Amino acid sequence: MRGLLTALTASVLVCGVAIPAQAQSALPKAPKAAAKPAPAKPETRPAAAAAAVTGGAEPTLIGQFGTWGAYTATPNGKKVCFALAKPSSSKTNPPNRPRDPAYAFVSTRPAEKVTNEVSVMIGYTLKPGSESTLEVGGASYAMYTQGDGLWIKNAAEEERMVDAMRKAADATVKGVSAKGTETTDTFSLKGLAQALEKLSQDCKR
Secondary structure (H helix, E strand, C coil), X not given: CHHHHHHHHHCCEEECCCECHHHHHHCCCCCCCCCCCCCCCCCCCHHHHHCCCCCCCCCEEEEEECCEEEEEECHHHCCEEEEEECCCEEEEECCCCCXXXXXXXXXXXXXXXXXXXXXXXXXXXXXXXXXXXXXXXXXXXXXXXXXXXXXXXXHHHHHHHHHHHHHCCEEEEEEEECCCCEEEEEXXXXXXXXXXXXXXXXXXX
């Protein structure tokens, strides 16, 4: 987790779009200061979002599985593979607060020995020092926050969380913005297991 964000931190993080530095590495666990991504417009396509994760390198869609797209890119000659999806539903409290599109990433960076690192580009600046959660399979995982990015706080739990994401119907991410707005994003996990299987084959070295 730390690796992907690390590499992506320097770059704008996430899909075919220049991915914000926060989403970097498709978001590292202990990210370096992430560069604030340029505000994404709602119509921004996932591929554009992915570009952020790749440090500006153009990602290639190698398969679409349900709501999850499987992408590969080679920033600075180092292969990066990631699955990306937008939330199936988003709520704010107070309601209708403006925000950029949110994206969830599951990234693998062979050169950094990082496999299936989960990160979320939440679409707004999170409240400094706040903790977010990702709920899946009946369990809740604390997420480390920085800028507009989220990574699992306890890296030792990541493999278990990803296993749960492979089997569950959806995952819910909760956060609090710098302005105090509470958000709840639900991501459908349909197709994630297939997307990760495709990436595991394509990302082998």
